[in-house]
Amino acid sequence: MASSDTAASTTAGTASSERPEVSRPSSVSRGRREGGGAAPWLFMAPYLVLFLGFVIAPAIYGLYISLRAYDYLLPNKPFVGLDNYQKLFDSESTTYSDFWNSMQATGIFTLFSVPLLLTIPLLVALLMNSKFKGRNLFRALYFAPYVLGVAVVAVLWRFLLDSNIGLINQYLGGLGLPDGIPWLTSVPEAWVALVGVTVWWTLGFNAVIYLAGLQDIPGELYEAAKVDGANKWQSFRNVTLPGLRPVLAFVTMITIIASANMFGQSYLMTKGAPGIETRTAIYYIADTGLRNSQMGDAAAMSYVLTVILIVLSVGVFWLFRERKD
Amino acid sequence: MATTTVRPPAPPTPSTAPDRRRPAKRGSLVRYIGLIVLALLFISPLLFMLVTSFKTRVEAAGAPPTWIPQEPTFQAYDAILNAADTPVLKWFANSMIAASANALIVVTTAALAAYPLARMDFRGKKIVFGAIIATLFVPPVILIIPNYLIVGELQWLDTLTAVIVPTAASAFGVFFLRQFFLSLPRELEEAALLDGANRWQIFARVILPLSKPALVTLAVLAFLTNWNDFLWPVYVLFSPEVQTLPAGLSTLQSANNVRYDLLMAGAVIASLPVLLLYIVAQRFIIEGVSRSGLKG
Numbered sequence: 001m002a003s004s005d006t007a008a009s010t011t012a013g014t015a016s017s018e019r020p021e022v023s024r025p026s027s028v029s030r031g032r033r034e035g036g037g038a039a040p041w042l043f044m045a046p047y048l049v050l051f052l053g054f055v056i057a058p059a060i061y062g063l064y065i066s067l068r069a070y071d072y073l074l075p076n077k078p079f080v081g082l083d084n085y086q087k088l089f090d091s092e093s094t095t096y097s098d099f100w101n102s103m104q105a106t107g108i109f110t111l112f113s114v115p116l117l118l119t120i121p122l123l124v125a126l127l128m129n130s131k132f133k134g135r136n137l138f139r140a141l142y143f144a145p146y147v148l149g150v151a152v153v154a155v156l157w158r159f160l161l162d163s164n165i166g167l168i169n170q171y172l173g174g175l176g177l178p179d180g181i182p183w184l185t186s187v188p189e190a191w192v193a194l195v196g197v198t199v200w201w202t203l204g205f206n207a208v209i210y211l212a213g214l215q216d217i218p219g220e221l222y223e224a225a226k227v228d229g230a231n232k233w234q235s236f237r238n239v240t241l242p243g244l245r246p247v248l249a250f251v252t253m254i255t256i257i258a259s260a261n262m263f264g265q266s267y268l269m270t271k272g273a274p275g276i277e278t279r280t281a282i283y284y285i286a287d288t289g290l291r292n293s294q295m296g297d298a299a300a301m302s303y304v305l306t307v308i309l310i311v312l313s314v315g316v317f318w319l320f321r322e323r324k325d
Numbered sequence: 326m327a328t329t330t331v332r333p334p335a336p337p338t339p340s341t342a343p344d345r346r347r348p349a350k351r352g353s354l355v356r357y358i359g360l361i362v363l364a365l366l367f368i369s370p371l372l373f374m375l376v377t378s379f380k381t382r383v384e385a386a387g388a389p390p391t392w393i394p395q396e397p398t399f400q401a402y403d404a405i406l407n408a409a410d411t412p413v414l415k416w417f418a419n420s421m422i423a424a425s426a427n428a429l430i431v432v433t434t435a436a437l438a439a440y441p442l443a444r445m446d447f448r449g450k451k452i453v454f455g456a457i458i459a460t461l462f463v464p465p466v467i468l469i470i471p472n473y474l475i476v477g478e479l480q481w482l483d484t485l486t487a488v489i490v491p492t493a494a495s496a497f498g499v500f501f502l503r504q505f506f507l508s509l510p511r512e513l514e515e516a517a518l519l520d521g522a523n524r525w526q527i528f529a530r531v532i533l534p535l536s537k538p539a540l541v542t543l544a545v546l547a548f549l550t551n552w553n554d555f556l557w558p559v560y561v562l563f564s565p566e567v568q569t570l571p572a573g574l575s576t577l578q579s580a581n582n583v584r585y586d587l588l589m590a591g592a593v594i595a596s597l598p599v600l601l602l603y604i605v606a607q608r609f610i611i612e613g614v615s616r617s618g619l620k621g
Binding site: 037039040041043044045046047048050051053054055056057058059061062065124127128132134138139140141142143144145147148149150151152155156157158159160162165167170171174200204205208209211212253257260261263264267268281282285286289290291295298299302303305306309310313 | 353356357359360363364366367368370371373374377386387388389390430433434435437438440441442445447450453456457460462463464465466467468469470471472473474475490491492493494496499524528549552553554555556559560570571572574575578583585588589591592595596599600602603607610611614615616617
């Protein structure tokens with residue numbers, strides 16, 4: 001922290017020059033209400049520079065890019081209106097089938113991984129939701145794969161799932177099961193592999209969030225349910241689930257967004273194979289924009305994907321809204 | 326753990342009726358079996374990665390799989406650490422520099438920004454805070470293409486700056502620290518104000534020292550996130566010597582297709598620092614993650 005203090009103190013030096021009214025000790029906040037002066041903005045300045053420069057500006061700049069044609073042959077990047085968007089919805093265009101194929105891949109992955117990542121971690125969290133010896137150790141072990149990041153996890157599992165020498169197929173063979181399963185080179189096996197590895201990788205993350213939510217539910221509610229003669233299932237339905245609603249909404253949201261942004265697993269484990277079946281939307285957008293320099297098309301695609309995700313998020317909010325009945 | 330099953334029926338807490346303890350005990354045995362099986366599912370692949378990195382080329386590709394290397398060797402590490410086209414040590418240094426610098430910028434800027442958002446009233450506060458929170462829900466995909474062009478304009482492509490600075494605007498960091506600052510008692514600040522301290526002095530001498538756990542949590546999470554970031558470095562770093570470890574692993578994989586001894590050695594090197602950090606700062610990491618859900 002030492003170096004950051006000195007870096008920030010220049011900001012503070014200017015902040016203190018027009019020192020806030022100290023002479024009115026009665027309130028910390030009243031003086032500020034009159035406008036506040038420059039102090040808050042000076043505090044926020046370093047963050048706002050980054051925030052405006054690399055979040056707000058690019059979000060708007062992306063729209064501008066999506067209205068232009070980026071092409072080596074067209075050095076001026078001419079304005080083409082909504083052409084880049086139209087192409088995505090015109091089955092005659094060259095990008096149409098590739099784009100929707102990648103959207104379908106992302107859709108399949110999301111459809112299968114999200115339900116598993118909502119239910120299995122909840123079961124694990126319920127299993128851990130009471131006091132017992134070694135709970136923190138188990139929690140830490142389950143969370144460990146998440147700490148490693150997608151590159152290590154994908155490289156490791158490509159090895160374990162290798163159809164010839166991988167651990168998984170060898171052990172399946174040892175059990176007398178089929179031992180030549182093409183986990184990474186054909187569908188639907190590749191989807192099983194990609195979804196399974198992702199569940200293995202991020203299960204602990206969701207479980208930790210669930211567990212914190214479970215521990216926030218007051219014990220008296222369970223006691224009251226017990227007094228009312230509720231069995232385990234009934235107290236789960238009527239106490240646990242309602243108490244977990246905000247956490248469930250949050251976990252659903254971040255899991256959908258994470259699944260829809262799946263990239264590393266495909267990139268490292270299947271390279272999109274077989275063909276382009278497991279090439280996800282982000283994978284295709286990044287390749288189109290950054291490898292093939294068709295920035296306009298790629299930007300338009302990313303906006304289409306974003307709009308779909310926003311609609312989904314609104315749907316999730318609506319689904320988990322506070323119901324009065 | 327096994328002790329729970331063989332523990333003699335010694336006098337427990339007097340309130341527990343003896344006949345009710347038996348089913349509870351069986352339940353806890355089932356629980357432990359479940360927990361241990363689950364733990365093996367998570368740990369054994371990591372163990373196999375470590376074991377394989379010490380195998381010879383032949384044994385790593387052999388069948389049946391062995392859990393103890395027949396002739397333990399550093400061959401795989403030797404090979405990747407000395408290969409010119411895959412400078413793993415350089416990648417390691419790059420990742421260290423990038424993740425540390427990024428964490429430092431995240432914590433500094435987020436703490437400075439979170440303080441007025443938690444403790445001052447000013448025009449535009451709601452708009453600023455609302456905009457920051459809104460971006461928590463914006464899928465990062467829309468930033469990839471424009472940020473690539475912006476980073477290109479700044480001449481940062483193929484430099485570590487490209488993976489340090491653009492991702493440092495942490496909306497989560499501002500939100501997280503603002504929540505923490507709001508939970509601090511106001512009395513100390515008011516006392517400092519009475520003593521004639523200005524805003525900066527209150528921030529630096531009262532708020533920051535009280536916030537050490539939150540600052541450490543954010544720093545550790547930012548370090549981990551940056552260390553593990555994959556897509557962005559893969560596309561903005563081109564030269565072998567400027568890669569970070571995850572991007573480098575991808576290069577290593579392309580260069581060594583099925584030389585799994587080498588790939589596992591690379592994966593172990595990429596895992597070690599974060600696993601060590603995890604062991605040391607486990608409490609902060611898990612607390613930080615679990616608190617992120619409670620905002621609901």
